[in-house]
Amino acid sequence: MRLLASLLGGYGAAALACILLAQSLPLSRLDAVLVGTMVSFGIFATMIIRLFSIRSHLRVVLEPVALCSLLFGLTLVLG
């Protein structure tokens, strides 16, 4: 459960953050993609650590869902 949440949720958040950075950074297209992609792995790792450290099972599901929704919303607004 936790594993699933951290893999899917973590990857989802990382992927969305990658897209968000790629489209909103004030850099050339290639550079923004590079930064976004390189940073996303750090986000993935942080998410896994975070999800394995909180105790509440509910929050393990809610946190990635909330974060992903937020990021997705931002990509829509900014994109």
Next chain:
Amino acid sequence: MKETFFRSMTWLHTWAGLAVCWLLLLIFFAGTLSYFRHEISLWSKPELHKSVFQDYDQNRLAQQIAQGQAYLTETAPDATRWIISFPSERKPYLSFGWADAPKKGERRGKFHEHVVDQDGQQMITEIRDSRGGNFFYRLHFDLHYLPVVVARWIVGLATMAMLIALISGVVIHKRIFKDFFSFRPAKGSRSWLDAHNISSVMALPYHLIITYTGLITLMFMFMPWGALQQYDGDVRAFRADLNPARIQAKPSQATAPLIEAAGLIDKVQQQWGAAPLKQVSISAPGRDNSRISFTLNSEQRVTDRRDLLIFDGVTGQLISKGNPESATYKTYDTLMALHTARFADWALRGFFFLCGLLGCAMVATGTLLWAVKIAQKQQKVIQSGTKPTVGLRLVNGLNISFICGLPLATAAFFYANRLLPLDIASRAQREVDAFFITLAVIALVALWDGLRGAQSWRRWRQWLLLGALTFAALPLIGAVTSGQSLLGNMIDNQWTLVGFDIVSLLLALALGFAARQVRQSKLINLNRSATSPKTSKARAGRPATPKTAAITRETRDTGLEEAHQ
């Protein structure tokens, strides 16, 4: 999830590490050898060990290019690509190579290489078919027997698990500085914990960098979303931006005469001065979309990109000067370079090699620590004559299969390279088979031992001794089968080959030492390790040990033990 952050991280460290430990060991091992990929390749082609070595010579470039173009026009007129490689530190000979048109279902055609001998006249064409160092290089991220994409995703997941294990490992290692200086040998699980800590902490910056940059090398496969979104799914356009030199058009059908590549050397020197060149590559020779690219030898700079000048092969016009120049791009490039270490000279790569070995040690001691811990828990059952549980026997079996198996399989690969008859079909694949058959045999023996419930430490000693013997004999086999001995290579200044023999002897010493340790302290012997909790308690009670430290250690151990439940 557990009561404290500390305990959660302990749990995470244990399971993230263990979930992928044997795969990680394979990846680490293959990657470590890949630092000397070209050197291993050179060793595995003894046809090139005599009278081909030469230094880079600026004054002869034009003549060498002309010679290569003439030779390739005659030998391989239908090739999709010709490559004239100049002598360099890692490939100290002049060679003319070409790629066949890919057959159906192949991504790229077979590559051939003929080498020019020292006096520049004779061509050496009969070079044994061997993958050499490229086998380990590919094994590192493509594994083997698996579709490439699947394999890379597996490797990527293992890498992520490794990154998580590293981060959580740092978190749970409270006394990171103090423990670095403590090693308590022959104390069962305590010793393995110490060894695990030392090998991890000593090369921690390396481990972190190599894991993160490992993800970076394949990042557009794992995380393509930013690129896909920004380029509207046009992968080709993105790749062209990222790496303009990599994009290659298919040879067109229309023919057009190729110009003399040697004539371009003046234009190249206008751009680069007398900087050494690595190679000249001519794609689609004789077609109207032919390209001639000159590659700078960038060995001394921290970059993983090839500096290229690309000319039109029909008109001789300069088309492209290569790579993007932005700071972001350079960061990316530097991260890639830190992983591949192509920029490094032999000494620095040697240091990376050592760090890689420490990485292997970190993974191996981690799994051994786990096995010893389970064994401790089952000590009473085992002492009363019952077989250990299936889980423990499985872990022991996998440990011995990978830890002893990888060096032995590598030795088998090298022996096959030298001892297989030269004329058998698909010889390169037979060498690879030798590697995996050896691994399989050791695994089968481990399985047999496991089914019988036999004690495994004797087997450890046997395999380690065998490994020591095979690596000790490798220089001998090398000398007999190549006609060039260690001494001869020293006299001829063939330091690559000398280095190979020396590393092989050092490896033999290390394996021999390990075999001796297994006999002396019987670290893996279940009975002996079962006594270690007593000794550790006795130690903790000693007045010399600060009390707080003892308590921390106890907590950490409980943490680890809990993780195994």
